[in-house]
Amino acid sequence: MLKIAKVDLSKLYAAIAETADLFVPAKTAGQTNYTLWSDETVVDMDTLKTVKSPKDVFFPQSENLYTVNKVDKKYKITPEELCNRDFVVFGMKACDIQGVKVLDKVFLSNPVDSFYKARRDHGTIVALACGEPEESCFCKVFGIDCAEPDADVACWFVGEDLCWKALTEKGEALTAKVAELLSEGDESAVEAKKAEIRAIVEKLPYSNLSLEGWHGDATKEKFDSPVWDELYKPCLACGTCTFVCPTCQCYDIKDYDTGHGVQRYRCWDSCMYSDFTMMAHGNNRTSQLQRFRQRFMHKLVYFPANNDGMYSCVGCGRCVDKCPAHLNIVKVIKAFQKEEAAK
Amino acid sequence: MQRIGVFVCHCGSNIAATVDVKKVVEIVKNEPGVVHAEDYQYMCSEAGQALIAKAIAEKNLTGIVVCSCSPRMHEATFRKAAERAGLNPYMVEIANIREHCSWIHKNIEEATEKAVILARAAIAKVNLNAPLKAGESRVTKRALVIGGGIAGIQTALDIADAGYEVDIVEKTPSIGGRMSQLDKTFPTLDCSACILTPKMVEAAAHEKITIYTYSEVEKVSGFVGDFTVDIRKKARSVDMDKCTGCGVCQEKCPSKKTPSEFNRGLGNRSAIYTPFAQAIPNVPVIDRDACLKFKTGKCGVCAKVCQAGAIDYEQKDEIVTEKYGAIVVATGFDTIKLDNYDEYAYNQSKDVITSLELERVMNAAGPTKGHLERLSDGKHPKEIVFIQCVGSRCSDDRGKPYCSKICCMYTAKHAMLIRDKYPDVNVTVFYIDVRTPGKNFDEFYRRAVEDYGVNYIKGQVGKVAPQPDGSLLVQGVDLLDNKQILKKADMVVLATAIEPDPSVRKIATMLTASIDTNNFLTESHAKLRPVESPTAGVFLSGVCQGPKDIPETVAQAGAAAVKAIGLLAKDKLLTNPCTAKPDELLCNGCSACANVCPYGAITYEVKLINDHGIREERRVAQVNNALCQGCGACTVTCPSGAMDLQGFSNRQIIAEVDAICR
Amino acid sequence: MQELINRAKELLADGTVARVLGWKKGDMSYNPEVAYFNNAEELEGFVYNGFCAANLSKYLIEASKLEGKTLVFLKPCDSYSFNQLLKEHRIDRDKTYVIGVGCKGKITVEKIRDLGIKGIESVEIDENCENITVKTLYGDKTVAYADAMLERCHVCKGKEHVVSDEVIGESRDTVDAERFAEVERIEAMSPAEKFAFFKAELSKCIRCNACRNVCPACSCRKCVFDSTKFDSAQKANVDSFEEKMFHIIRAFHVAGRCTDCGECSRVCPQGIPLHLFNRKFIKDINKFYGEFKAGEDAETKGPLTNFTFDDVEPCDAVKGGN
């Protein structure tokens, strides 16, 4: 266990940034999101949850795939270069790290998404244990321990220090690069901190949410349930939940005419949008009920069915905080519980 | 994907001298959709059009871009050529590389680059063009002529003689117009009334002509072939059917102090009046502002003396609604106000008059019974000075920038008539230039100078100063002798500029006909379509389009009539297919488009819509293609983009923007 | 609140309405959601308190397609949106029964969190809406009601319902700020400062479309940014310009129609003060074309579908007009 005084963190950031791009939570115009660090960045390690999850460090909201240019009468295709520069994401929480594992299932299984893989290969995650978990958090429900994040490096704020522990080879390598700034830390103090965090988690209102009945074999029963009929109605069909979610991975591929060529890019899509998966023949989900159902069925039924029971919700609670209609996955789970109980 | 042919015109050297035409051809060959590109000396020629037809046939072209002069010039030509070759005419777009390029740029490289960009924009547009089909609309076989002067009368007679119904709307109590105020006409010196009156009578008697005098156009709706017009027949207070035109009412009317409009205020008329003896109709009107009965409630003399019982104080304005296929504007002119020309003392001295006032003075039926006399003291003048270009050819904003065209000739006429009748009177004319381009015009002017001894001085007058003895001191300059001139005169006559009758602005707005900065109605093409307004179905006759003399006016009146007849002779008209078209699936039914439509072309209908499997009743916009004129106001007010304009669609315009900006 | 429930039950019972559109208790005390109530039993879950900020008028577009009348509860500001939607033929007056509800200003848990309060377990609003008691994992806190109030309530345009079949409940004047102060502050900036301000705000935009989808004026069946009509279909932020385009055009499309209900700013997950766009247009419209309140009635022509002969010229509008 190593440590660095909080007051010296800026030195640490600078040291990391010397050899790699560094992404940190930073506050701009009042909101905290992951940003590429520079000397002027106002780092915000205190805000528990960034508005957007850090998933776009690995899977950007939009990225070019290739460019087509016309040279005389011939078309020239230039693929976008893959990520070839090391980077570090600093401050990721346990839930978001689990989110990346969900994305890994999608993008690293065959066919491998080369853009994503290049970023995963070049990225080192420095995780930060959650100091004060909030009432919208429910990571515990998915077996995540926010006191003990699993990444390349795990960190804890203890007193006036940041405690630092490398967990993987990548973590060790990063530690070596900044070793000068680190000194020996107190293992027991970190343990005490973990206990403190876990004690808070126990008291969180959603920590004991039951996932009973939600599993890969529940398709028929849940799909046909009448509960959806009323449940979706407040939904505005915006994409907030999907865009702040650390695991939503759907994207669309589009072209942009730059005037001197065409850029083919992909960008996040949302299953809440009316033109999601719109095809030449039309749309396979024509009502908001269907679209709304799709999102939760995917997170809690379809994804576990295809990934050894792994849910594609990590309980970060961003949708709980951000849904303009105060709808969220917790309310969905609770609504079904109530229905079960009524039966 | 379209198969586009690009045809680049040299226009002789008009384009080719500044734009490297061959280079344009080479570059556009690589544009998306282009399968053919060539250049030619004159694309608009038979041979040029044949090239287009040949390429359409040989290369299976689906779209055409002609890089040439303005589409306002030859778009129709090329569309017709394409149509003859079997292509939909609306698959043709023009890149204007002459007016907007070769004629304004000197640098060949720059102009060529711009020509390529303009061609690209047109190609990008054609890529999104869709064949359009013109609809049909009916033609109401009746014409409206606004204005009952010589222009309106002649137009109406010509149309009526061709067998079509015509209505004349005249705002004063009689037809006749300015010509009826004139004494003699140049260059023949025949009496104006003698040649005008028969025409007035003929119009009144013509079975196809209906005359609405003391009436104004109130509202115009509709479009070419199918206008609906509200005409306000102002209350005459005299029953047209009963009145015999005996004139006793005018004699007995106690209110006789109203300045006579017909005599330009030089004499008075009664409150119940006909403007002049030969008025048509010969039915008086009561000027309610002057009439004692209307002002005080007492009087009623005219009703008492009218044997026919035609006086009707209760009469009200009446609105007549008629349908017309064609409208001819013949609103004529007036002389400008002279408030900006204090130096000529027009407002200070009664002996400074305008030429039109002189016409009344010279006229036997005028305020002086045709005797040339000073209006201040009735004395016979010995020395008369004419000042030309008062308010015409003016470089500042006091007057008009244009030449009023008729003044040189009528001044020569006046001078000649005065010298002929009163050889004792000296006549001096101050002029800038004497302009006599017309048949027998210069001969006429020379007669004035050579045979009648009129003293022409090239130079302007700086000031006319009324003297204590009642004479006028004219201070001018003789530019040829380069000397100051001080001349004592008994009368000064101002060749006052003419301007379109003020009523034309309102009428132009109602007709959506455009007007130039001088309030003259704009013709569709200055050279090739001089009697047509850019607004389809509206034609121009007489001075409302620009200054002209009587023979020109009559000629133009005939031309306007022929254009109107050509329109009325058709049973159906092809409508502009570039109309608004709603996408019912996107329409919100919010009525925003209908709110901004100037033609009332948009209505709403509740329809069963199948929107990608969702079937529901929706309120959706419907466009009446016969009413829609294609302005596009609705398309921008529609937030969802449901309303689009065919031929100028959102995607087409965006494609042009993209092509220009890339 | 009980009065509202009782009245709703009456109207359901006597068949005046077929359903009730209102707010339902959430699983926390601060997250009520919009809900339909079809019977008296369901109405037991009805709630109306300071957290019921959602403007229900837009939901009536769908409700108008249902059989029978829908009872809807509208706050004073929501009634403007209702009128505007009526004007645009999007909702059917005959299929709605409007109960105007009193409003003492609406609050949001975000504002409470912004005060540094974490681990919120429950929130209690006192009867007079003066203070809020927040129970947290870290102890109880008290917050002044006004401090948790939405921006729009500080500049409320009035507590009168412009349309209703009946009104239940008291309102309270909540205005304690100048409505156009922020717009004026921006107007006074230099072009570079203005640009920096909007760039910082708009670069947060994630194109989730929450602002658009919640907006009662943005009621297009298919948004122009979702269709191919302008070659403008976009799904995600690609370059900062697209956000400018989206937000400028969105503001333009609702200009003269926006009732300043403030829902866009309330729902933005990134806290972008989107109302500043709309309010700029409202300020301009008032200045150039005379005072205009969208939704004040359901008949008057909107300022952008109207004109006068001597309107301000665009170049003069930019110089600040007169």
Add this chain to the structure above:
Amino acid sequence: MPMNEEFKPKIVAFCCNWCSYAGADLAGSSRLAYPADVKIIRVPCSCRVNPMFILRAFEKGADGVIICGCHPGDCHYSTGNYYARRRMAMLFSMLEYIGIENGRTRVEWVSAAEGVKFSTTMNDFVAKIKSLGENVRLGDIRCKN
């Protein structure tokens, strides 16, 4: 981009078919020069100009956009330019509000008879855009280079 002689602005001019396009034609037939930077798009009426077209032009790299229509009162469609005037007043005000340099957009009323005005307007507008320099605030970076 530094202001220098090399800056060739891209300028889009929307001209209504009835007045301003004809005014541009008249400028042409009168040989009244204005810079080749101006490219004209013909629209039936100034009221056809959607703010989206203007923003699109800027997105794609235009440095200035000018809209020309019939003088108020003289619209071929009677009222089109009145709507255009309100729309553009709103749009321009918004552009100024978000920090876009004043003067990148303009509305001018040019009649079919005003070839001289068309030419002087374009000369003046190009000079203004040159003084403002390249449009960096509204362009889409993907369209650069």
